[in-house]
Amino acid sequence: MNHLPQAWGRPRDDVYGPYDSSYLQNNGPNQHTQQPIVTGTSVIALKFKDGVVIAADNLASYGSLARFTNVKRLRKFADTSVVGFGGDVSDMQYLDRLLNSLDIDEAYSSAGDTLNAHNLHTYLSKVLYKRRSDFNPLWNQLLVAGLDGEDMPFLASADLLGTTFSSPSLATGFGAHLAQPILRKVAPDEETAAKLSKEDAVQSVKECMKVLFYRDARSLDKYSIAVITKEGIDLKEDEKLEQQSWAFADKIRGYGTQVN
Amino acid sequence: MPHITTGPQAATQLHAKTNTRASWCLELELALACTGYDLTNSVFSPDGRNFQVEYAVKAVENGGTSIGIRCKDGVVLAVEKVISSKLLKPGANKRIATIDRHMGAVSSGLVPDGRHFVSRARDEAASWRSVYKTPITVKDLASRMGGYLQAYTLYSSVRPFGITAIVGGWDSELELPVDGQVGEGPSIGAGGKVEGKTYGGPGLYMIEPSGMYWGYYGAATGKGRQTAKAELEKLDLAAGNLSLEDGVKEAARIIYVAHADNKDKEFELEMTWISRLDGPTKGKHQEVPKELLEEAERLAKKHLEGDDDEETKEDDKPAEGDQMEE
Amino acid sequence: MFRNNYDNDSVTFSPQGRIFQVEYASEAVKQGSVVVGIVSKTHAVLVAVKRNAEELSSYQKKIIAIDEHLGLSLAGLASDARVLSNFMKQQSLSSRLTYGRAIPVSRLVTSIGDRAQTNTQHYGKRPYGVGLLVAGVDESGPHLFEFQPSGMTQEMVACAIGARSQMARTYLERNLEKFADCGKEKLIAHGLRALKESLAQDKELTVENCSVGVVGVRGEGMTAIEGFKLFDGQDVQQWLSLVTEGAEEGEGEGEGMEVDS
Numbered sequence: 001m002n003h004l005p006q007a008w009g010r011p012r013d014d015v016y017g018p019y020d021s022s023y024l025q026n027n028g029p030n031q032h033t034q035q036p037i038v039t040g041t042s043v044i045a046l047k048f049k050d051g052v053v054i055a056a057d058n059l060a061s062y063g064s065l066a067r068f069t070n071v072k073r074l075r076k077f078a079d080t081s082v083v084g085f086g087g088d089v090s091d092m093q094y095l096d097r098l099l100n101s102l103d104i105d106e107a108y109s110s111a112g113d114t115l116n117a118h119n120l121h122t123y124l125s126k127v128l129y130k131r132r133s134d135f136n137p138l139w140n141q142l143l144v145a146g147l148d149g150e151d152m153p154f155l156a157s158a159d160l161l162g163t164t165f166s167s168p169s170l171a172t173g174f175g176a177h178l179a180q181p182i183l184r185k186v187a188p189d190e191e192t193a194a195k196l197s198k199e200d201a202v203q204s205v206k207e208c209m210k211v212l213f214y215r216d217a218r219s220l221d222k223y224s225i226a227v228i229t230k231e232g233i234d235l236k237e238d239e240k241l242e243q244q245s246w247a248f249a250d251k252i253r254g255y256g257t258q259v260n
Numbered sequence: 261m262p263h264i265t266t267g268p269q270a271a272t273q274l275h276a277k278t279n280t281r282a283s284w285c286l287e288l289e290l291a292l293a294c295t296g297y298d299l300t301n302s303v304f305s306p307d308g309r310n311f312q313v314e315y316a317v318k319a320v321e322n323g324g325t326s327i328g329i330r331c332k333d334g335v336v337l338a339v340e341k342v343i344s345s346k347l348l349k350p351g352a353n354k355r356i357a358t359i360d361r362h363m364g365a366v367s368s369g370l371v372p373d374g375r376h377f378v379s380r381a382r383d384e385a386a387s388w389r390s391v392y393k394t395p396i397t398v399k400d401l402a403s404r405m406g407g408y409l410q411a412y413t414l415y416s417s418v419r420p421f422g423i424t425a426i427v428g429g430w431d432s433e434l435e436l437p438v439d440g441q442v443g444e445g446p447s448i449g450a451g452g453k454v455e456g457k458t459y460g461g462p463g464l465y466m467i468e469p470s471g472m473y474w475g476y477y478g479a480a481t482g483k484g485r486q487t488a489k490a491e492l493e494k495l496d497l498a499a500g501n502l503s504l505e506d507g508v509k510e511a512a513r514i515i516y517v518a519h520a521d522n523k524d525k526e527f528e529l530e531m532t533w534i535s536r537l538d539g540p541t542k543g544k545h546q547e548v549p550k551e552l553l554e555e556a557e558r559l560a561k562k563h564l565e566g567d568d569d570e571e572t573k574e575d576d577k578p579a580e581g582d583q584m585e586e
Numbered sequence: 587m588f589r590n591n592y593d594n595d596s597v598t599f600s601p602q603g604r605i606f607q608v609e610y611a612s613e614a615v616k617q618g619s620v621v622v623g624i625v626s627k628t629h630a631v632l633v634a635v636k637r638n639a640e641e642l643s644s645y646q647k648k649i650i651a652i653d654e655h656l657g658l659s660l661a662g663l664a665s666d667a668r669v670l671s672n673f674m675k676q677q678s679l680s681s682r683l684t685y686g687r688a689i690p691v692s693r694l695v696t697s698i699g700d701r702a703q704t705n706t707q708h709y710g711k712r713p714y715g716v717g718l719l720v721a722g723v724d725e726s727g728p729h730l731f732e733f734q735p736s737g738m739t740q741e742m743v744a745c746a747i748g749a750r751s752q753m754a755r756t757y758l759e760r761n762l763e764k765f766a767d768c769g770k771e772k773l774i775a776h777g778l779r780a781l782k783e784s785l786a787q788d789k790e791l792t793v794e795n796c797s798v799g800v801v802g803v804r805g806e807g808m809t810a811i812e813g814f815k816l817f818d819g820q821d822v823q824q825w826l827s828l829v830t831e832g833a834e835e836g837e838g839e840g841e842g843m844e845v846d847s
Contacts, residue, residue, distance in 0.1 A: 097393075101386055108358050108382065110547055113690045113725045122686035149687075149725075299591055299598060311601075318603030345742075346759050349625075349730075352741035370605075372703035372737030379700055417709040419597040419605070 032136035036088035038062050040073045041218045042175030043084035044208050045143045046183050047153040047168045047193040048201035051229035052145040054082050054155075055205050057213070058237070059220035060089045066220065072237050074224045078103050079233060081117040081146030082226045083124070086172035087160065088139035095138060098127065117146025117154040117228075121164070129162025137161070141172040146228050153193075153228075168193035171208075174216040179208035202227065210241050214248070302416045312420060313413050316369075316469035319422035323368035324355075324527070325484035325518045328426040329511050330464040330477050330497060334504035334535035335428035336548075337366045338511040340484065340519050341528040356532045356547075360385040360395055363429030364532050364545040368482030369469075370422035377425050381405055394436055398429040398463025402473045410471025420469045424481040427467065430534040430543050431460035462534075484518025491517055504535050508548055512556035513563050520564065529557060597709045607713060608706050611735035614715035618661030620748035620784040621648055622777045623719035624758070625730040626768040629802035629812075630721035632659040633777035635748075635785065636795045649799040649816055653678040655688045656722025657799045657814040661748030662735075663715035670698050670714065670733075691722040695731040695739045703737030717747040723803050723811050746780060753783040770812075774798055775828040782829070791829075793822050 002013070010019050038060050045054035060068040073085045075096050083099065085092040102123070106114045115123070121144040131138050141159040148154040156166040168190050169183035186204045187193035205225065213219045221241040227234045297303055298311030305311060325340040339355045356366040357378040365381055367374035384404045388396035396404075405427070412420050466481060467473040478492030491514045495502060502510070508531060515529055531548040535541040540549075548556070592598050593606030600606060621634040634648035646664055650671045651657040656678070660667035674694055681689035698718075705711040718733040719742075732745045744765060746754035757780040765776065777798070782791060789795075801814040817825065 097390070101389065104361060104386070104389075105382075107361065109690070109692065110354065110358075111690065111692060111726050115685060115687065119685040119687045123684055126684050298601070301597060312599055315599035315601055315603050318601065319599065320603070322603060345755075346762060347742050347744050347755065349741040349743050370736075372699060372706065375696070375700060375737070376703050376707070412707070417597065419599060419707055421707075422599070422603060422605075 032134075033088075033091075033139055036091075036139040038067060038089040039218070040071065040086050040089055040092065041216055042171055042173040042179065042212055043073065043086045043141070043143045044171040044175045044179045044183065044205060044212075045084065045145050045155050045169065046187060046196075046201050046205050047155050047190075048187075048196040048198055049194055050153065051147070051198065051227060052082075052153050052155050053198075053201045053205045053225065053227050054084050054143060054145040055209055055223055055225040056084050056086070057209065057220040057223040059218070059222075061218045064218070066218075069220060069222065072224060074226050074235060074237070075099065076226075076233055076235060077120055077146075078106060078114045080114060080228075081120050081144060082228055082233060082235065083120070084143040084145065084172075086141040086143075091138040091140050095124070095127070095140065095142075116149055117144055118148040118156075120144055120146070121154070121156045121158060125158035125162055125164045128158050128160060132161050143170050143172060145226070147230065151230060174219070175208070175212055178211055178215055182208050182211065198227065198229070206241075210244065213241055213244070214246075300416045301412075301419050302414050310413060310470075313470050316420040316422045317424075320369040320424045320469065320481060321483065321485075323370070323423070323482045325480065325482040325488055325515060326355075326366045326368045326424075326426055327481075327488050327492070327511060327514055327518075328366070328428045328464045328466070328476065328479045329492070329495075329502070329507045330428070330462045331502045331504045331507035332500045333462075333539055334430060334507070334533055334541070335462045335464055336504065336507045336511045336531060336533045337364050337426060337428050338515050338529065338531045339366045339368075340482070340515045341530055342522070343526045343528060350528070355530055358545045359401065359427065359429070360389075361544050362395055362432065362534060363398060363401065363427065364534065365425055365427045366532075367423040367425040368485075369424060373421045373423045374425065377405065377409075377421060377423060380408055381427070384408075395432070397431045397460075398427060398465060399431075399475070401429070402427055402463075402465035402467060402475075405467050406471050406473040408471075409467055409469060413470060422469065424469065425467045426464070426476075426479045426481065428462075428464045428534060429545065430462055430536060432537060432543055433458060433460040434537060435459060462536075480514075480518075484515075484521060487521060488514050488518040504533060504539060505552070508533060508552060509556045509559055512553070513560040516557075516560040516564050529553070529560075531556070595709060596706045596711065596713055605706060608736045611713035611715050612717075615662040615717035615735065615747055616749060616751075618663075618717070618748045619646075619648065620746060620751045620754060620781060621659040621661050621719055622744075622746045622751075622754050622758070622780045622784075623659065623721050623730045623732075623742070624744040624765050624768075624773050624777050624780075625721065625728050625742070626765050626773050628728065629768070629770050629773050629800060630723065630728040630730050631770070631773045631777050631801075632657065632719055632721050632797075632799040633774065633781050634659045634797045634799075635781060635789075635791070636797055638795075645795060647797075649797045651799070651814050651816055652694075652720075652722075653682075653688065654813045655724065655811055656691055656694070656720060656801060657816065658718045658720045659797075659799065660719075661717045661751075666714045666716040667718065670701070670716070670718065673701065674698060688724060690724045690726075691720065691729040691731065692724075692741065694722075695720050695733060698733060699737045699739040701737075702733070702735060706735075706737060719745055719747065721799065721801055722814070723801055728802060744780075746784065748784075750784040750786070754780040757783045770800055770802060771825075771828060774800065774825045778825060778829045791826055793820055793826065796822050796826060798822055798825050 043056040056073040058070050060071040075083045077099050137160040139160050143157050145155050157170050158164050168187040171179040209223050213221050223239050224237040225239055297305035301312040324342045327338050329336045337356050356364055359365050359381045385396045409421050412418050464476045465473050466479040477497035480488035533548050534545045537543040592600035596607035619635045619637045623632045632649055636645035636648050638645045649659045652674045678689045702714050705713050713735040720731040730742050732742050733739050744758040798817040802812040804810040804812050
């Protein structure tokens with residue numbers, strides 16, 4: 001019998017045939033993350049007159065399995081900004097730890113010169129770009145919501161490629177297709193967003209979360225929503241979609257058991 | 261000038277040869293130091309002392325007084341900042357630093373060495389977090405920093421720290437969530453949770469240049485440490501009855517009392533505190549709010565004025581008693 | 587003959603707990619020509635006297651711009667100041683790159699303080715032989731910091747370091763209350779008057795030997811800044827003329843008298 005360490009815990013060759021140890025070879029290129037594993041779906045956000053609303057559901061999927069149903073994908077930073085995470089959940093946890101240590105560093109001085117949302121977004125996009133340039137990307141798409149240096153509403157996205165983007169409304173993942181058009185109708189440009197009331201903005205975002213739950217199979221009706229203003233962050237992590245109407249579902253044909 | 265000698269005999273010879281120097285040393289009452297064993301860190305003298313560490317302690321003894329009080333629901337840190345120049349910006353130049361969210365440190369002695377201490381302590385706290393995914397306890401931080409300071413007594417290529425540092429903090433009494441946790445573990449039983457078990461609490465440690473450290477109910481270092489210690493002892497802190505808010509007032513009073521021996525110099529009082537999670541600072545290390553600080557200073561001054569009269573009365577009698585005994 | 591044995595390196599404490607090498611390094615600061623810094627609610631200014639090695643040589647630079655929002659002036663070993671200022675330039679640039687933010691002045695000053703401290707605790711290194719005054723603005727307004735070879739850094743309302751700087755400090759202490767509400771011009775004028783106090787009998791401030799650096803905030807909010815500007819040569823004339831004999835009398839505050847007494 002083979003007692004070499006590489007044979008430990010393996011089926012015996014004489015019983016099961018030669019073991020395929022090709023995966024043990026380490027010649028060939030190094031491989032880092034090739035795909036996300038446990039994932040969060042859309043994050044959506046909308047600027048309004050004196051702040052930003054941001055929302056994401058509480059689901060972490062493992063492929064098509066709804067694996068974890070109470071995952072907080074909106075993370076506070078320094079009581080002034082919120083980061084919404086789409087994509088790989090373990091990479092989100094890594095970034096969360098990174099932000100946590102940054103937050104501690106920033107709080108050393110009591111002078112009140114903490115990083116604002118704009119600074120935070122710049123930092124995160126550099127982290128993401130560095131990782132993609134190392135061919136070891138953090139598989140996320142982020143929305144950073146908060147206030148900038150002039151205390152004006154700030155909203156921007158950064159993704160696994162280090163790409164950055166900014167707009168009065170933003171959505172990641174499925175939301176980019178399903179929610180973004182609705183949000184653009186509410187706030188087509190900065191001027192309109194600057195007139196939008198908080199109530200209208202929150203209402204629109206909640207409506208979008210509902211649409212996403214209707215049409216995105218990797219979504220959940222439990223979600224988190226945060227409103228960031230000069231007064232601080234109002235983060236609710238245990239919201240439930242209200243007034244759902246599935247009447248339209250009847251008419252959907254062409255997949256599953258109802259083939260026609 | 262011969263510096264390197266071997267054995268006590270050589271030391272005696274050297275002592276004889278460098279007569280002028282010896283007499284200078286005697287003047288300073290440091291005859292022992294004059295054997296050359298005090299010129300290098302990490303070197304023992306024949307009677308087993310490390311003089312460089314002792315000299316580092318001298319640097320501490322000249323620094324402004326720092327104290328820490330461990331109260332039942334939190335910890336207070338306070339420091340007497342002697343104002344060396346009128347041109348200094350009032351209220352700036354903080355001397356008590358945040359190590360981690362729940363922990364602060366203050367030191368007496370060489371101020372830049374204090375900053376070095378803080379910077380290392382922050383690194384230790386951050387590295388603890390990245391390894392164990394939980395905040396470092398005050399005890400563990402004191403242990404790490406004790407080790408760090410001790411290492412600076414081991415080599416001739418470095419000098420010991422010229423500070424004594426007081427570290428205070430509040431270890432969370434709640435069971436902390438697992439870092440980045442997704443979902444929750446079992447509420448009791450196999451998850452390792454024990455019903456009724458309590459965690460955390462206040463922590464206060466003082467670390468000396470030698471690397472020695474102890475836990476304290478009330479700690480004091482710097483110029484006014486003797487007076488401050490005497491005052492701290494009166495508080496019966498071991499009983500664990502002092503509330504945090506009273507602790508703040510006591511700390512202010514003690515700094516004022518300790519400063520009374522050094523009256524000719526003006527000073528600024530700086531205080532920070534850490535309360536329990538349901539207290540005023542929510543387990544975080546923060547500056548004592550302005551209103552409370554001013555109130556504490558007002559009481560301290562009032563006490564000092566009243567004390568002057570009392571002390572003259574009190575002092576008279578026991579002083580006589582002391583003399584009788586001798 | 588007695589010799590102090592405790593002053594050969596920066597890793598030896600004297601029996602009194604002093605580190606002589608560090609104290610000697612502070613003496614190097616006093617060899618440098620004098621520099622003055624003052625801060626008000628809106629501005630921070632640096633003024634300095636430059637020295638030339640000989641008649642035909644150029645003057646040693648005394649004020650260095652670090653970033654849009656801050657600069658420093660030095661007294662002591664200029665080459666040590668260059669090492670520190672290069673480091674500061676790197677730090678502030680790195681802050682702008684990674685966070686898109688101007689580095690807070692206190693943080694930058696602390697970072698050079700920490701660097702300097704290392705040089706006082708390890709054998710084979712020597713303390714920096716330079717003192718700095720760092721003036722800058724950040725989110726919390728204008729600031730002035732003093733840096734010493736020991737690694738000590740302190741935030742000041744006003745400060746003077748270098749040769750004969752005690753005279754300048756006396757002037758600053760006497761006028762301390764006035765600084766907070768000064769505008770740019772008045773602040774520079776105070777700086778130059780303090781500088782004059784420290785000048786040797788036969789010396790005078792001229793466009794050749796005087797440098798001025800200014801940085802400030804514009805308007806009410808601290809958001810718009812008036813970037814660090816360095817004045818040298820003929821550009822200094824506008825400031826020097828603020829404190830020429832005639833102008834001072836014109837101010838009518840009798841400050842000239844006060845200074846003379």
